[in-house]
Amino acid sequence: LQVDGDFDVLIVGAGSAGCVLAWRLARAGRRVAVLEAGGTDRRLFVQMPLGYGKLYHDPAVNWCYRAEPDPGLDGAADYWPRGRVLGGSSAINAMVWCRGHRADYDDWGAAAGPGWGWEAALAAYQQIEDAEPPGAHRGRGGPLRLRGPRVSHPLVHPFLAACEAVGLPRTGDLNTAEPEGIGTFELTVAGGRRNSAARAFLRPALATGRVALRTKALVLRLLHEEGRVIGAVYQWQGAAHQIRAAETVLAGGAINSPQLLMLSGFGPGAMLQAQGVPVRRDLGAVGANLSDHQGLNYTWRMRVPTMNDRLRPWWGKALAGAQWLATGGGPLGASINHGGGFFRTDPGRARPNMQLYFQAFSTLIPRDGERPVLTPDPFPGLSIGLSNCRPTSTGRIALASPDPMAAPRIEMRAFATEADVDEMLAAVKWLRRIAGAAPFAALVAEELRPGPAVASDEDLILDFRRRSGTVYHPSGTCRMGRGHEGSVVGPDLRVHGVGGLRVCDASVFPNLIAGNTNAPAMLVGWLGADRMLS
Ligand SMILES: Cc1cc2nc3c(=O)[nH]c(=O)nc-3n(C[C@H](O)[C@H](O)[C@H](O)COP(=O)(O)OP(=O)(O)OC[C@H]3O[C@@H](n4cnc5c(N)ncnc54)[C@H](O)[C@@H]3O)c2cc1C
Numbered sequence: 001l002q003v004d005g006d007f008d009v010l011i012v013g014a015g016s017a018g019c020v021l022a023w024r025l026a027r028a029g030r031r032v033a034v035l036e037a038g039g040t041d042r043r044l045f046v047q048m049p050l051g052y053g054k055l056y057h058d059p060a061v062n063w064c065y066r067a068e069p070d071p072g073l074d075g076a077a078d079y080w081p082r083g084r085v086l087g088g089s090s091a092i093n094a095m096v097w098c099r100g101h102r103a104d105y106d107d108w109g110a111a112a113g114p115g116w117g118w119e120a121a122l123a124a125y126q127q128i129e130d131a132e133p134p135g136a137h138r139g140r141g142g143p144l145r146l147r148g149p150r151v152s153h154p155l156v157h158p159f160l161a162a163c164e165a166v167g168l169p170r171t172g173d174l175n176t177a178e179p180e181g182i183g184t185f186e187l188t189v190a191g192g193r194r195n196s197a198a199r200a201f202l203r204p205a206l207a208t209g210r211v212a213l214r215t216k217a218l219v220l221r222l223l224h225e226e227g228r229v230i231g232a233v234y235q236w237q238g239a240a241h242q243i244r245a246a247e248t249v250l251a252g253g254a255i256n257s258p259q260l261l262m263l264s265g266f267g268p269g270a271m272l273q274a275q276g277v278p279v280r281r282d283l284g285a286v287g288a289n290l291s292d293h294q295g296l297n298y299t300w301r302m303r304v305p306t307m308n309d310r311l312r313p314w315w316g317k318a319l320a321g322a323q324w325l326a327t328g329g330g331p332l333g334a335s336i337n338h339g340g341g342f343f344r345t346d347p348g349r350a351r352p353n354m355q356l357y358f359q360a361f362s363t364l365i366p367r368d369g370e371r372p373v374l375t376p377d378p379f380p381g382l383s384i385g386l387s388n389c390r391p392t393s394t395g396r397i398a399l400a401s402p403d404p405m406a407a408p409r410i411e412m413r414a415f416a417t418e419a420d421v422d423e424m425l426a427a428v429k430w431l432r433r434i435a436g437a438a439p440f441a442a443l444v445a446e447e448l449r450p451g452p453a454v455a456s457d458e459d460l461i462l463d464f465r466r467r468s469g470t471v472y473h474p475s476g477t478c479r480m481g482r483g484h485e486g487s488v489v490g491p492d493l494r495v496h497g498v499g500g501l502r503v504c505d506a507s508v509f510p511n512l513i514a515g516n517t518n519a520p521a522m523l524v525g526w527l528g529a530d531r532m533l534s
Contacts, residue, residue: 007033007212009532010231010245012219012260014038015088016518017505018251019197020128020525021532023143023205028533031210033243034202035217035234037252038084041091047193048324049148050332053363053373055092061085062092065255065407067470072393072415074462078469080410082253086215087196089253090518093472095194095335097146097186098515099125099523101342102177103351104390111510112480112491116527122177124526125519131186133173144200144522148187152334153307153360155382155443156184159339162440163356166433168343179515180352182341188518189335192328197522217241220404222248222264224280228499229264235404247500247532249493251525254474254507255397258287259408261478261488262399266498275402281497285488287397287408289476291512293355294414294424295387296468298431299362299449301379303442307331307361308376317374336361336373342389342514345426352514354427357385364448381448384431387471388424389514392417397477410474415465424464425457473517478507492531504528 009025011018014036025032038061045051046061055061057079065080083089102118109117122137129139131146151157163182164170171181188195205211217236222229223244231244250257261267265280267287272279310316310331323330338360342352362381363372393416398409415421435444446452450463481487484496487510493502506521513520 007031007243007245008247009033010035010243010248012232012248012250013088013252013256013505014086014198014202014213015083015251015253015505016090016197016521017525017528018249019087019201019205020522021249021251021504021529022211023201024526024529025532026205026208026210028529029210032205032212033245034211034213035219035232035243036086036213036215037218038086039215041086041196041198046085046087046091046196048332049095049187049189049192049194049334050336050373052092052094052336053371056081056371063255063407065410067410067412070412070414072413072465073469074465076466076469078412080255080470080474081472082255086202087198089472090188091194091196091198093518094337095148095187095189096337096516097175097188097519098179099175099519100513100515101179101351104511104513107511108509111482113482115491115531116480116510118177120527121523124523128522128526131175133175133186135173135176137177138173138175143204144188145190145195146186146188147191148185148189149329149334150184152184152331153338155304155306155360156339156358158440158443159358159384159434162434162437165437166430168341168434171341174341180342182339182343182356184339185335185337187335189333192324192333218404219252219260220263221260222501229501247502249528250478250501250503251505253505254290254477255408255410257503257505257507258397258477259399261286261495261503262408263402263404266495267399271399275399277399277402283488283496285479285486287399287477288394289479289486290395290397290410290412290474291391291476291509292412292414292474293387293389293471293512294391294420294468295357295385295471296428296464297359297383297385297449298428298435298447299364299381299383300435300447301381301445303445304380306380306382308379308381311361311374311376312378343430345423345430351389353389353423354430355387355389355515357387359383359385362448384434386427386431388420388427390512391420393420394476412470414468421461424468425461428460428464473512475506475509475512475517478503480508480510493528502528502532
């Protein structure tokens with residue numbers, strides 16, 4: 001389809017939610033235009049699962065944001081990668097597929113109505129997924145194949161045994177209604193290649209002939225007429241263009257969607273005025289309520305070979321490359337997260353409150369311009385990491401400039417609450433407990449980070465303030481809610497008081513889900529389509 005002409009729906013952003021939405025709308029007969037700031041995902045390191053490390057800092061596929069210096073992180077300005085490519089962040093992420101805990105969706109239901117509660121989420125996930133683990137609650141035959149290797153490194157076994165030894169039960173399915181326990185993650189990988197939203201949804205959507213896609217098309221601002229949004233202005237091949245549609249849907253993600261609203265005059269009035277942007281509607285919640293999981297790794301030198309030994313030498317990489325090309329398997333066909341799961345830092349907690357990650361390699365020695373996953377440390381090392389599930393600290397996205405090419409300000413304010421600090425302190429102690437348990441302990445040579453000298457509560461807190469950071473799950477910045485107070489969109493994803501405009505991506509989450517956010521972002525695309533088609 002040509003991008004000229006009028007459309008039923010304009011979708012801004014071909015990320016996790018935008019691709020799902022495009023697929024469902026096109027199958028229902030709608031004429032859809034998709035504008036994506038990034039380019040093609042037909043790139044080796046997007047297709048190769050462990051290419052993750054190469055995409056992490058690559059401006060060709062990544063917005064490469066930098067957050068403001070954060071007092072909660074001892075003043076660090078945290079690096080925030082976000083996908084800028086077909087598939088959005090699902091094309092550069094670590095591919096872990098976790099739907100999250102039913103109670104988190106019950107919280108969505110309380111905030112936005114039963115259409116967003118657990119029953120609705122479960123029904124949608126069952127249609128989205130083509131999963132392997134058996135169980136009545138899982139989806140079979142859906143458009144999203146989940147076929148990652150279940151055990152991708154032999155050191156997973158002693159890790160799981162050590163978790164069990166310290167009382168963290170083993171589980172064979174981290175996508176039950178109430179996931180708890182440690183196991184291996186399901187991955188958005190199929191046939192040894194990354195299964196991004198572009199691959200699973202956008203390409204089939206394009207095949208319907210009802211979707212027009214323009215890549216490297218940066219939407220600059222929305223077009224209005226008599227209080228209604230009627231399309232957008234975008235930059236493409238060095239010139240500004242206009243596109244019109246009966247409805248416009250922002251699916252630019254939790255950083256860009258609020259920025260685009262603010263650039264178009266929808267946001268906190270005083271902030272817009274300070275930037276010289278004419279206020280069309282004063283919406284205080286735009287950019288507010290920024291929620292993200294914070295995480296960090298502990299790293300050990302091992303007595304036995306880890307993935308470092310396999311991937312570090314050139315010939316190791318060559319062998320792994322040949323294996324991946326021939327079979328889609330081996331270290332390059334897996335996520336960086338070889339195992340993990342959910343646990344409670346203390347048994348009195350109502351729900352699991354920490355996510356654990358096991359990575360059978362280490363990257364203590366950083367290299368400029370890349371996260372050196374493919375060239376890890378020159379000794380046998382590995383890391384166990386964790387991230388909080390329901391942090392209470394929130395930040396905001398603010399407009400730094402009226403220039404749409406300029407990045408917005410990311411003010412995270414991590415670990416601003418005592419509850420978040422206490423919880424993380426309790427959590428990091430579990431990492432040493434696990435590493436000190438049989439049979440894992442016998443394989444450990446020494447703790448490298450933070451190192452045994454970091455032992456007091458005070459030092460442990462200082463260490464995680466210094467070394468932790470985003471686990472790339474920002475959300476909530478165009479929060480969905482039933483009332484106008486404290487939210488940006490209603491349960492139908494319409495922006496309060498603005499005609500012709502909806503938001504459909506991770507920015508609408510009423511609260512963070514305990515788990516990684518690709519699944520709930522795709523869910524928002526799926527359920528958002530229901531709202532638009534009803
Ligand atoms: C490094 C990294 C690792 C991660 N690991 C995992 C993981 O293992 N498992 C998991 O579940 N989640 C993971 N996540 C998070 C998950 O991928 C995201 O939460 C999810 O993809 C967000 O979906 P979205 O639809 O909200 O936005 P995105 O997928 O980010 O899509 C937004 C799209 O909109 C485009 N866009 C933005 N502004 C404009 C504009 N003005 N004009 C045109 N286009 C625009 C962007 O280029 C992008 O393609 C990770 C994320 C990152 C960055």
